[in-house]
Amino acid sequence: MTAIATDWAFRASEVTKVYPGGARANDALTLHVEPGEVYGLLGPNGAGKSTLVKQIIGLLKPTSGSLAIGPHDLVAQPDVARQLCSYLPQAQMPIDSFKAAEAIELTGRIRGGDPATVRARTDTLIEALDIGEWRDEMGVKLSGGVKRLVGFAMATVWPGRLVILDEPTNDVDPLRRRLLWEQVRRLSAEGCAVMLVTHNVLEAEKSVDRLAVIMDGTIVAEGTPSALKAQDRGQLRLQVMLSPGVTTPEAPDWVRHPVRVGNNLVTTIDESAAAAGIDWAVGLMGAGVAEEYALGATTLEDVYIRLTGHASANGTGGEA
DSSP states (O other), rough: OOOOTTOOOOOEEEEEEEEETEEEEEEEEEEEEEETTEEEEEOOTTSSSSHHHHTTTTSSSEEEEEEEETEEEETTHHHHHHHHHHEEOOOOOOTTTHHHHHHHHHHHTTTTHHHHHHHHHHHHHHHHHTTTGGSSGGGSSHHHHHHHEEEEEEEHSOOOSSEESTTTTTOHHHHHHHHHHHHHHHHHHHTTTTEEEEEHHHHHHHHHHHEEEEEETEEEEEHHHHHGGGGGGGGGEEEEEETTTTTOOOOOOOOOOEEEEEEEEEEEEEGGGGHHHHHHHHHHHTSSSSEEEEEEEOOOOHHHHHHHHHOOOOOOOOOO
């Protein structure tokens, strides 16, 4: 890829947000996102991700610290923040009274795009995301997945210097998820700084250049996916699918970080304990406690579980 100037980097420095009553949502957060980079902000619900985003786009003012894009102070100039940032919120866009293509094009025009370029870009996004059959459908008739894709197109038809995407693939079917991620990478290739806000670690691992894990308003780890997984080298991921309705079985001492989500029990074990791990899982199946198991290489989700004590979203999603 051609080298991209970094004059328009986004920088957060020592950002702290304390609400009336003393609740601390962000605690001295420091991070940066370069143009041409996809940066993941991962964390469970309530970790402080949304509070940080609201401060970036000027909806909240930090208690202390600074936020900037290039030479612009986003705290002192919240109106400039909204011009420089494109934002896809986690909630669906309110497009019930608009046709899909109309909503995308109108958003581009509002953001200052010239009509011909916005119209061409609208057509390109509709084709790239494979939503052409719904381009003239009213928003009220669209499924959640298609609305999500239209919302993504609205946020990126005339992108800002920083594009913030909050759970962009919610409700989107697997095929169009891949198409959406291709467009995210295209945004970065064209020089946008992209911030992906999510708790879907499996998707983030495939899509981000760097990421931060946030917990209780604090960044607890930051780096490339490979760097964050380095500490877990020599370990394996053992996932046991428990039988419906059973209580969580007591794990042996050599099983680390067991976390249950639904009927899935996710753990890590040393490579040297692989045989013992299989015997334990097979024993659970023989006792009717488990239905199957899987043993494989550790993933970024295992790092996430170790750091936060939470499992991520499973990334299956619904149909568009």
